[in-house]
Amino acid sequence: MSGQNNSFDAIIIGAGFSGLYQLHALRDELKLNTLTIESGGDLGGTWFWNRYPGARCDSESHSYCYMFSEEIYKEWEWSERYPGPKEIRSYLNFVAEKLNLRRNILFNTLVTKARFIESNNKWEVTTQEGDIYHATYLITGIGCISSANIPNIPGLEDFKGKWYHTGNWPHEDVSFKNKRVGQIGTGSTGIQAAPEIAETAGHLHVFQRTPNYSVPARNAPLSEAFKKQVHDSYEEIKKTVRSTPNGHPFKISEKNVFETSEEERKKIYEEAWKKGGLQFRATYQDLTTNKKANDTAADFLKDKIKTIVRDKTTAQALANIDYPYAGKRPPIDTNYFETFNRENVTLVDLKRETIVKITEGGIQTSARHIPLDMIVFATGFDAITGKFLEMDIQGRNGLKLSEAWKEGPKTYLGLQTPGFPNMFSITGPGSPSVLCNMPVPIEQHVEWITDCISHMRQEGIDTCEASQDAANEWVNHVNEAANATLLVSVPHSWYLGANVEGKPRVFMPYAGGMTRYRALCDDVVKNNYAGFVMLSKNSSNSIKKNGPKHNFDITKKITTPGI
Numbered sequence: 193m194s195g196q197n198n199s200f201d202a203i204i205i206g207a208g209f210s211g212l213y214q215l216h217a218l219r220d221e222l223k224l225n226t227l228t229i230e231s232g233g234d235l236g237g238t239w240f241w242n243r244y245p246g247a248r249c250d251s252e253s254h255s256y257c258y259m260f261s262e263e264i265y266k267e268w269e270w271s272e273r274y275p276g277p278k279e280i281r282s283y284l285n286f287v288a289e290k291l292n293l294r295r296n297i298l299f300n301t302l303v304t305k306a307r308f309i310e311s312n313n314k315w316e317v318t319t320q321e322g323d324i325y326h327a328t329y330l331i332t333g334i335g336c337i338s339s340a341n342i343p344n345i346p347g348l349e350d351f352k353g354k355w356y357h358t359g360n361w362p363h364e365d366v367s368f369k370n371k372r373v374g375q376i377g378t379g380s381t382g383i384q385a386a387p388e389i390a391e392t393a394g395h396l397h398v399f400q401r402t403p404n405y406s407v408p409a410r411n412a413p414l415s416e417a418f419k420k421q422v423h424d425s426y427e428e429i430k431k432t433v434r435s436t437p438n439g440h441p442f443k444i445s446e447k448n449v450f451e452t453s454e455e456e457r458k459k460i461y462e463e464a465w466k467k468g469g470l471q472f473r474a475t476y477q478d479l480t481t482n483k484k485a486n487d488t489a490a491d492f493l494k495d496k497i498k499t500i501v502r503d504k505t506t507a508q509a510l511a512n513i514d515y516p517y518a519g520k521r522p523p524i525d526t527n528y529f530e531t532f533n534r535e536n537v538t539l540v541d542l543k544r545e546t547i548v549k550i551t552e553g554g555i556q557t558s559a560r561h562i563p564l565d566m567i568v569f570a571t572g573f574d575a576i577t578g579k580f581l582e583m584d585i586q587g588r589n590g591l592k593l594s595e596a597w598k599e600g601p602k603t604y605l606g607l608q609t610p611g612f613p614n615m616f617s618i619t620g621p622g623s624p625s626v627l628c629n630m631p632v633p634i635e636q637h638v639e640w641i642t643d644c645i646s647h648m649r650q651e652g653i654d655t656c657e658a659s660q661d662a663a664n665e666w667v668n669h670v671n672e673a674a675n676a677t678l679l680v681s682v683p684h685s686w687y688l689g690a691n692v693e694g695k696p697r698v699f700m701p702y703a704g705g706m707t708r709y710r711a712l713c714d715d716v717v718k719n720n721y722a723g724f725v726m727l728s729k730n731s732s733n734s735i736k737k738n739g740p741k742h743n744f745d746i747t748k749k750i751t752t753p754g755i
């Protein structure tokens with residue numbers, strides 16, 4: 193495991209989808225002495241921590257996996273349309289066994305600090321235990337939604353019952369049997385968790401601050417015929433996920449909403465509702481760019497809520513949605529709205545009463561006291577930047593990442609931040625990341641980073657660093673892409689950092705779509721790594737390569753953002 197004097201060519205932080213593939217690419221393709229450091233007790237990343245009831249991936253299993261190896265793709269068989277955390281962990285274990293990855297991973301080890309040392313162009317990485325490792329390249333594969341957001345509600349410390357955050361769920365079973373449970377939050381997670389909790393809870397109160405659209409997932413076991421078809425269609429599926437803006441295995445329609453009659457539209461929405469899943473978003477290409485077009489989908493989904501939920505007041509509160517469909521991450525569910533027809537489930541509409549405090553025995557709202565034995569926080573994450581800033585990362589001249597990102601993250605292509613040489617990020621801020629089926633951007637980033645490091649080594653380049661100009665230009669383009677969509681119109685969205693007090697309001701993921709992003713990254717390489725400053729000690733610290741300013745084709749309309 194140890195390199196000489198704890199010195200490595202590369203250190204990767206995180207052993208989820210990103211870190212595992214990056215380890216394979218650097219160790220086995222580039223033959224680099226590579227160490228992966230993981231805070232969890234095993235591999236899995238997001239799926240190591242997110243074990244809450246009802247947890248399931250919203251991407252379809254045959255696309256929520258690696259595509260880089262046909263052999264790996266065909267050897268693994270998924271059992272359900274959407275995989276749960278256990279099956280995803282089994283899959284990642286299978287990949288890790290196959291590629292013999294575990295021997296280079298340090299588990300249960302939290303990186304607390306990383307510092308770039310200019311005298312020798314090395315990263316010094318410190319763990320919570322105080323161990324120190326050095327490497328030439330530092331790659332973060334720390335995930336986008338890995339820093340749990342527990343809201344600052346007064347009185348939590350007084351609560352005598354048990355409380356959990358969905359993103360840090362215990363590994364042992366949690367029983368809700370006969371318990372009075374309060375669930376705060378109705379995002380993708382809360383929508384998955386509530387129906388499962390309600391199955392066994394004595395009573396479940398769902399505290400809803402912002403109602404949400406949701407489409408049935410229609411999860412089911414996969415038929416033998418479908419499993420075979422998936423294996424036989426490897427090339428085609430790979431081509432599809434790599435050529436759609438959101439990396440899912442289905443195309444977004446090229447039709448605009450008002451090119452179809454009302455009658456035809458209803459039929460299309462109805463079919464998509466029956467089919468289930470994120471494909472609902474793919475019914476028209478202008479759903480996330482044209483408010484009037486979006487209203488047609490939003491109205492259809494609100495009507496569905498009112499049809500499903502029997503109690504009129506509850507249905508009204510659930511359907512009282514004042515932002516566009518898919519303006520926030522669109523959830524998919526299994527019996528979410530149906531859950532509110534159960535006798536043991538009550539919606540607490542926080543638009544009518546607010547949470548005042550948590551007490552010893554429950555939650556005090558502005559209207560009443562709700563006695564509880566358990567509280568489940570399905571309250572989301574300090575997304576995208578949270579995990580970075582939990583570490584003390586320092587670049588050139590001791591520049592702290594927290595300082596560099598004081599006004600919001602500033603990266604070039606989401607891959608690098610100026611002032612932090614040889615530090616690369618997989619699905620960092622400014623990458624299409626969360627607006628895609630995650631394994632697709634992850635594979636693209638890993639392959640781009642690996643090629644870049646390979647290029648550096650072939651050319652004798654010591655450091656690669658995003659230029660400030662390139663990062664400024666990229667941040668402008670990320671804003672421009674977001675502004676072309678309805679996503680920026682949702683004030684409480686975590687895409688904007690709006691769910692965390694004091695966090696700068698900056699749209700963080702790249703909404704221009706994965707296809708466009710991939711082409712831009714390829715162009716950067718063709719243009720001699722345009723926008724990256726590459727230095728070599730041997731040429732007396734002169735700039736060895738600094739490509740021309742890149743043109744991000746900002747005039748081209750973005751009609752199909754990657755969501």
Ligand code: N01
Pocket residue numbers: 248249250251337343344345376377378379380381382384399400401402521542547570571572573626684686691
């Ligand atoms: O978190 P969220 P999430 N009082 O931030 C509410 C991914 N994911 O864990 O909207 C009361 O979306 C908050 O209310 P509001 C996916 O990318 C993937 O559900 O801020 N309520 C909201 O309802 C997803 O988008 C899968 O007004 C409070 C909820 O908590 C991302 O994870 C599955 C509150 C938080 O919703 C995050 O989803 C599940 C307070 N003080 C999730 N603070 C896959 O399938 C917050 N809330 C891969």
